Amino acid sequence: MAWDIVIAGGGFGGYYAARTLEKAMPRHSARVTLVSDVNFLLFTPLLPGAAAGTLEPRHVVVPLREQLSRTDLWLGRVAGAEPDRNRLLVDSLDGTRHELHYDQLIVALGSVSRTLPVPGLVEHGSGFKTLSEAIALRNRVLWLLEIAETVGEAHERAEYLTFVFVGAGYAGLEGLAELQDFMSDVIDLYPRASVQGMRWVLVEAKERVMPEVAPDLAAFAERELRGRGIEIRTRTTVEQITERSVRLSDGETIPTRTVVWTAGVRPHPVVARLGLPLTDGGRIDVDETMRVRGRHDVWAIGDAAAVPDPARKGQPSPPTAQHAIRQGRRVARNVAAVLGAGGRVRPFTYKTLGVFVDMGRHQAVACTMGIKWRGFPAWFLARTYHMANMPGTKRKARLLVDWTVSLLFSRDTSELGQLGHPPELEQYGGGANRDTPAAP
Ligand SMILES: Cc1cc2nc3c(=O)[nH]c(=O)nc-3n(C[C@H](O)[C@H](O)[C@H](O)COP(=O)(O)OP(=O)(O)OC[C@H]3O[C@@H](n4cnc5c(N)ncnc54)[C@H](O)[C@@H]3O)c2cc1C
Numbered sequence: 001m002a003w004d005i006v007i008a009g010g011g012f013g014g015y016y017a018a019r020t021l022e023k024a025m026p027r028h029s030a031r032v033t034l035v036s037d038v039n040f041l042l043f044t045p046l047l048p049g050a051a052a053g054t055l056e057p058r059h060v061v062v063p064l065r066e067q068l069s070r071t072d073l074w075l076g077r078v079a080g081a082e083p084d085r086n087r088l089l090v091d092s093l094d095g096t097r098h099e100l101h102y103d104q105l106i107v108a109l110g111s112v113s114r115t116l117p118v119p120g121l122v123e124h125g126s127g128f129k130t131l132s133e134a135i136a137l138r139n140r141v142l143w144l145l146e147i148a149e150t151v152g153e154a155h156e157r158a159e160y161l162t163f164v165f166v167g168a169g170y171a172g173l174e175g176l177a178e179l180q181d182f183m184s185d186v187i188d189l190y191p192r193a194s195v196q197g198m199r200w201v202l203v204e205a206k207e208r209v210m211p212e213v214a215p216d217l218a219a220f221a222e223r224e225l226r227g228r229g230i231e232i233r234t235r236t237t238v239e240q241i242t243e244r245s246v247r248l249s250d251g252e253t254i255p256t257r258t259v260v261w262t263a264g265v266r267p268h269p270v271v272a273r274l275g276l277p278l279t280d281g282g283r284i285d286v287d288e289t290m291r292v293r294g295r296h297d298v299w300a301i302g303d304a305a306a307v308p309d310p311a312r313k314g315q316p317s318p319p320t321a322q323h324a325i326r327q328g329r330r331v332a333r334n335v336a337a338v339l340g341a342g343g344r345v346r347p348f349t350y351k352t353l354g355v356f357v358d359m360g361r362h363q364a365v366a367c368t369m370g371i372k373w374r375g376f377p378a379w380f381l382a383r384t385y386h387m388a389n390m391p392g393t394k395r396k397a398r399l400l401v402d403w404t405v406s407l408l409f410s411r412d413t414s415e416l417g418q419l420g421h422p423p424e425l426e427q428y429g430g431g432a433n434r435d436t437p438a439a440p
Contacts (some may be wrong), residue, residue, distance in 0.1 A: 010035075017106050037075055049181075059395065065087055078270055107284060110268055128172070149190045167264060170213075181359075199254075201233060266301060269286070284304055285306055310350065318352070387399050
């Protein structure tokens with residue numbers, strides 16, 4: 001009888017686990033089911049490019065059905081698990097609750113933005129972790145630019161033209177840098193806003209930006225951003241956010257309509273409902289082979305799991321795609337080994353090879369195998385690296401086309417927030433929206 005292998009989560013870890021299992025398990029020896037709430041893998045390193053309009057949103061995702069040939073994709077939301085009965089509880093798209101049986105379960109449910117109890121954050125802050133958040137942010141900044149253009153008073157206009165990012169890890173820094181670059185490109189089309197100018201502020205609680213990279217590279221990135229007029233406030237926290245302002249711990253209240261929260265991640269809340277042991281940080285407690293402690297048939301990887309970091313004794317692996325990918329591959333081989341398909345169960349041994357931080361405008365910082373890069377070479381290296389890692393020739397080609405077009409032509413300024421939100425049919429009748437022309 002074929003084994004049932006279930007993978008929860010179709011991001012970096014889950015996708016690479018499925019792909020490796022397709023190769024590692026002999027044909028018909030196992031049914032591999034990948035449960036995901038979306039039918040694509042979001043290639044997060046390219047999310048800032050999508051937010052800045054350099055890349056088409058569809059070109060920064062990988063459709064799972066196209067890439068996985070022998071894996072059964074089950075679209076639904078993991079709601080919990082009963083490990084003693086070997087069951088994963090999944091709510092399908094039509095709302096039906098299913099109990100999926102597994103012989104081996106791999107949990108790769110990723111993370112969500114880590115929020116803090118800052119008054120007003122949930123109501124007025126935006127995240128920058130999902131595709132919808134990135135595209136909504138792009139639409140929002142364009143929308144605010146349009147409003148600013150129609151506002152009479154300069155002091156009122158300022159709050160529409162001020163953008164505050166909180167958290168200066170690479171995700172926050174890249175997001176801010178790319179969006180600021182985009183807005184600098186398009187603001188000339190808005191005469192009043194362009195005369196007034198924009199204000200961009202990066203707030204960071206620690207003493208420097210990007211703790212993930214060496215201090216001299218972080219200093220280079222900081223200089224580059226300051227050179228663009230971006231204010232960087234280190235050793236500063238946010239105390240309150242309202243619809244029209246943010247108050248900082250240094251006493252300043254900045255008038256703004258946009259606060260983007262990029263201050264770290266925490267495991268997806270559903271991991272707490274799987275009946276598995278958790279560490280203090282809320283990640284699933286696993287050993288160095290990624291097997292959940294106390295369980296012989298459950299494994300956990302990626303941002304959701306505290307996989308011991310081979311590079312830093314006693315620390316969990318950092319929440320990065322490069323770790324999740326390697327953990328996905330290794331865990332698949334370990335599962336195959338347990339099921340008798342060859343090999344041995346081995347520990348996760350990957351140590352970070354490099355880090356890239358793309359700041360747009362042909363500027364980046366990078367560190368690869370101990371060699372530090374900055375400026376244009378780092379930017380070129382970052383793009384080459386991301387393209388090499390994008391699965392599928394078709395998608396690699398699309399990236400290349402998008403990047404080439406953005407080098408040659410200016411960026412699109414259409415605000416398409418209405419996409420995916422069509423008006424109700426009733427509006428075309430004689431009701432709420434009489435001026436809207438009737439559909440042909
Ligand atoms: C803006 C940004 C830029 C980044 N840049 C880089 C970079 O340059 N380099 C790098 O190494 N890392 C980068 N990262 C970090 C990287 O994205 C994560 O570390 C990586 O995605 C973790 O992989 P994962 O498989 O654990 O989780 P994910 O890739 O997040 O996958 C989790 C999957 O589970 C699905 N899921 C969640 N909940 C459920 C549920 N209840 N039911 C079903 N499915 C569910 C999600 O939809 C998702 O598909 C970046 C992150 C962000 C936000």
